[in-house]
Amino acid sequence: MPDEFPRYLCKEWDAADPLAGLRDRFVIADEDLIYLDGNSLGRLPAATPGHLDRLVRDGWGEQLIRGWPTWIEWARRIGDRLAGHALGARPGEVAVSDSTSVNLYKLAAAALDAAGDRRTILVDAEDFPTDRYVLQGLAEARGLTLRMLPSDVDRGLDLATLRTALDDDVALVVLSAVSYRCGALLDMAEVNAAARQVGATVLWDLSHAVGAVPVELAATGTDLAVGCTYKYLNGGPGAPAFLYVRQELQSRLRQPIQGWFGQRDQFLMGPRYDPVPDLDRFQVGTPPILAMATLDPALDVLAEAGIDRVREKGRRLGELIVALADAWLTPYGFTVASPRDPARRGGHVSLHHPEALRISRALAEQGRVVGDYRAPDRLRLGPAPLYTRYVDVWDAMDRLRDIVERGSWRRMPGEASRVT
Ligand SMILES: Cc1ncc(COP(=O)(O)O)c(C=O)c1O
Numbered sequence: 001m002p003d004e005f006p007r008y009l010c011k012e013w014d015a016a017d018p019l020a021g022l023r024d025r026f027v028i029a030d031e032d033l034i035y036l037d038g039n040s041l042g043r044l045p046a047a048t049p050g051h052l053d054r055l056v057r058d059g060w061g062e063q064l065i066r067g068w069p070t071w072i073e074w075a076r077r078i079g080d081r082l083a084g085h086a087l088g089a090r091p092g093e094v095a096v097s098d099s100t101s102v103n104l105y106k107l108a109a110a111a112l113d114a115a116g117d118r119r120t121i122l123v124d125a126e127d128f129p130t131d132r133y134v135l136q137g138l139a140e141a142r143g144l145t146l147r148m149l150p151s152d153v154d155r156g157l158d159l160a161t162l163r164t165a166l167d168d169d170v171a172l173v174v175l176s177a178v179s180y181r182c183g184a185l186l187d188m189a190e191v192n193a194a195a196r197q198v199g200a201t202v203l204w205d206l207s208h209a210v211g212a213v214p215v216e217l218a219a220t221g222t223d224l225a226v227g228c229t230y231k232y233l234n235g236g237p238g239a240p241a242f243l244y245v246r247q248e249l250q251s252r253l254r255q256p257i258q259g260w261f262g263q264r265d266q267f268l269m270g271p272r273y274d275p276v277p278d279l280d281r282f283q284v285g286t287p288p289i290l291a292m293a294t295l296d297p298a299l300d301v302l303a304e305a306g307i308d309r310v311r312e313k314g315r316r317l318g319e320l321i322v323a324l325a326d327a328w329l330t331p332y333g334f335t336v337a338s339p340r341d342p343a344r345r346g347g348h349v350s351l352h353h354p355e356a357l358r359i360s361r362a363l364a365e366q367g368r369v370v371g372d373y374r375a376p377d378r379l380r381l382g383p384a385p386l387y388t389r390y391v392d393v394w395d396a397m398d399r400l401r402d403i404v405e406r407g408s409w410r411r412m413p414g415e416a417s418r419v420t
């Protein structure tokens with residue numbers, strides 16, 4: 001990338017971008033607002049309101065209970081779509097259900113039950129809080145050891161650290177394929193192989209990977225995974241999560257929440273829990289059909305784009321952020337707090353600055369750029385390739401440069417708020 005970055009270059013890249021036309025498939029309510037938070041909550045696909053309206057009126061309104069024979073298949077049907085378009089998994093291996101936290105609990109507990117007398121759980125010490133909290137609870141309840149693997153906040157977990165920690169007492173390893181904070185992308189095949197050598201199971205959190213990078217669950221030999229659908233998959237706030245269980249393991253794993261949606265002959269209402277031998281045993285109760293329905297129009301856009309093209313554009317958007325940060329922001333105390341090698345980074349880039357909280361507030365209020373502040377001192381930028389233009393990244397970085405040049409962030413409050 002050249003030393004100087006004229007804006008027109010980004011305009012040229014946008015003109016040649018094979019995904020450029022897909023921006024119109026999203027609601028852009030405010031053209032002046034630059035949204036770089038697609039890795040926290042994706043934008044609204046333009047087809048979603050109509051789709052939901054039809055479901056509410058024709059489905060719920062007219063069909064009433066007669067809709068259930070169709071809806072009851074959706075956890076699996078939409079799971080299969082997700083498996084095919086974004087996860088490299090086989091039909092029957094992915095279901096949409098519950099939240100990521102709940103799915104993580106279900107699959108972690110199932111894996112621990114199957115792990116015999118192994119007593120150690122490994123987790124990245126810098127992993128997303130819910131993952132660490134769920135595992136803390138499981139470890140305490142079962143008298144197991146939870147080992148927090150030291151990890152570089154800016155570079156992610158070093159595989160050598162994991163390898164050193166792996167031994168024949170390890171039951172379960174929980175890792176994020178893309179770190180929520182710095183965006184480090186792990187080599188899933190390598191991790192799976194290393195864990196398999198000592199007989200440990202790996203449970204992946206794919207929340208920041210799915211829809212941003214091609215995830216190949218079958219090809220990487222993955223056993224278990226969970227993830228969100230409201231980030232790069234654009235399912236909307238609180239859209240249900242997904243879970244993946246490799247087909248060969250499904251009948252052997254027992255999930256801890258014995259709900260009737262996992263039950264064989266569910267509507268016979270039998271006296272005792274007797275789970276089906278397939279993926280459905282990992283379902284619990286009535287799925288949130290309205291919230292799940294958003295995934296159909298959202299996946300239509302992703303399918304049209306193709307995950308490889310999304311990844312390629314995401315890689316270039318990330319490189320642009322890094323290059324502009326180096327060129328424009330270094331003099332003002334910023335450093336890149338993500339892996340520099342694009343092959344080792346997912347879809348977002350973090351920047352370190354001691355005043356990141358006040359700067360991110362100024363960026364939103366004065367610059368009209370929505371990114372994320374992540375405690376204690378990171379500004380996280382997640383340019384979702386389906387609707388973010390190269391010129392958006394250029395403009396966002398330009399507005400950020402202006403704010404730090406003028407020092408106008410000093411007017412912003414520095415205390416934390418409830419949601420940041
Ligand atoms: C890695 C990761 N896991 C889990 C979650 C959230 O899980 P839940 O949808 O259960 O709140 C997030 C984001 O909120 C996340 O970034």
Ligand SMILES: Nc1c(O)cccc1C(=O)C[C@H](N)C(=O)O
Nearest residue numbers: 039040041128180181207372419
């Ligand atoms: N799930 C969220 C929420 O309910 C409120 C605010 C933010 C979120 C997020 O998704 C945060 C996101 N997972 C992160 O990586 O920071």
